[in-house]
Amino acid sequence: MKTTLHRIAFTALATAISTSALAEDPLRIGAATYGLQGEFMQLWSNALEAHPAVLSGDVEVTVFDGRYDALVQSNQFDSMITRQYDAILFVPIDADACVAPVIKASAAGIPVVGSNTRCNTDQLASFVGSDDVLAGQMVAQQVIDQIGDNGKVVVLEGPIGQSAQIDRGEGIDKVLAENPGIEVLERRTANWSRAEALSLMENWLTAHRDEIGGVIAQNDEMAIGAIQAIIASGRSPNDIAIAGVDGITDALKAVTQEQMATILQDATAQAQGALDVALARLGKADEVPLSDIWERYPELEWAGGEADTYNIPWTLVDQDNVAELLEQRQ
Known part of the structure; x- marks a missing residue:
């Protein structure tokens, strides 16, 4: 090999x-x-x-x-x-x-x-x-702070079985449990991939139309993919609360345009x-x-x-x- x-x-x-x-x-x-x-x-x-x-x-x-x-x-x-x-x-x-x-x-x-x-x-x-559990809490809270105590969100996860996916998921679940008014419409892995997240988000936007109020992404690549799908659908990412993790370059640029939130992983x-x-x-x-x-x-x-x-x-x-x-x- x-x-x-x-x-x-x-x-x-x-x-x-x-x-x-x-x-x-x-x-x-x-x-x-x-x-x-x-x-x-x-x-x-x-x-x-x-x-x-x-x-x-x-x-x-x-x-x-x-x-x-x-x-x-x-x-x-x-x-x-x-x-x-x-x-x-x-x-x-x-x-x-x-x-x-x-x-x-x-x-x-x-x-x-x-x-x-x-x-x-x-x-x-x-x-x-x-601490990826803390990261999950922070990214979920960023979305909820924007949409309020009641709303509908989708969750993009990392590769199933990787510690970051598990721990960030634990952190997200902790915040969701504290906010029972938040409904999770969809939750799937996009394997840290921008392209996979774009495809998933396209499907979710078709299935749920204007219901999606927030996107909780376990990394920035997937958050950027969601933004690309939202723009392609004719909606504005400024109208949907989107948050990711890592602080990659494109995410930092998106923050300057107020399209998403992120936390920097050094x-x-x-x-x-x-x-x-x-x-x-x-x-x-x-x-x-x-x-x-x-x-x-x-x-x-x-x-x-x-x-x-x-x-x-x-x-x-x-x-x-x-x-x-x-x-x-x-």
């Missing part, structure tokens, strides 16, 4: 890694993403390029495209184990199917640091991500933080981690890279900060 991968290696000077701690040859770290089709995981992967240890050439990162397939990810783990990678950063597509590959890597002495999405095992060295902090933790677990980092993300989020206690979980805070995107966030994206 062919494996899609992108090899990232740059040379520059990184002053914060102890020269005595690093080996002569660069550390080889695999980054197993669930898929690179959407912008968020592209941002996550690109952030590794900017990590000081990669820029210095002290670390060579290989980014694997899991193609949204648990079997593909498992095969990629087998390859990394055979090639004796020093550590693995893991963003799994399925919270249960990921367990066996992590156990294999751990048994081979390769630490696995989870990032972004969770794996249901205690064999991970650590996890660097964000891909850079998750990716670079995971690499910092991996270096610490390998005994290759100084007391102060290399990435500046720890300065941006002072509430995150570094704890020598030994903590079980590092939760990167969410940033609510609004008219006060969206221009700055878009400028940073450039």
Whole structure:
């Protein structure tokens, strides 16, 4: 089976890694993403390029495209184990199917640091991500704040079985339970896909006509797909409350046009933080981690890279900060 991968290696000077701690040859770290089709995981992967240890050439990162397939990810783990990678950063597509590959890597002495999405095992060295239950609560509340205590909504979910889909769904359900006047007309997965969400939304607009007052999307790609379907139907997205998660570029632009709401998930902090933790677990980092993300989020206690979980805070995107966030994206 062919494996899609992108090899990232740059040379520059990184002053914060102890020269005595690093080996002569660069550390080889695999980054197993669930898929690179959407912008968020592209941002996550690109952030590794900017990590000081990669820029210095002290670390060579290989980014694997899991193609949204648990079997593909498992095969990629087998390859990394055979090639004796020093550590693995893991963003799994399925919270249960990921367990066996992590156990294999751990048994081979390769630490696995989870990032972004969770794996249901205690064999991970650590996890660097964000609280997806809270994200679900925030995105549902944004829609309800716009439509009021009574209204009809549709819910677009991520890939069934991925931790973000499960946890964000839990958060959405919690808010819906607190608002019994909200009726859910439809709830389906669009697999984080803009195209799939567009198709679903077209069908829902046909079936429910003008009943839909809000769209609760578990990510921004699906929210943008819903907006495209709404515009194609002749309606205005400004007339329907739409909210998503991630803060991808198109979502930030849509916020400026008041077409949707979103919360920013910091891909850079998750990716670079995971690499910092991996270096610490390998005994290759100084007391102060290399990435500046720890300065941006002072509430995150570094704890020598030994903590079980590092939760990167969410940033609510609004008219006060969206221009700055878009400028940073450039």
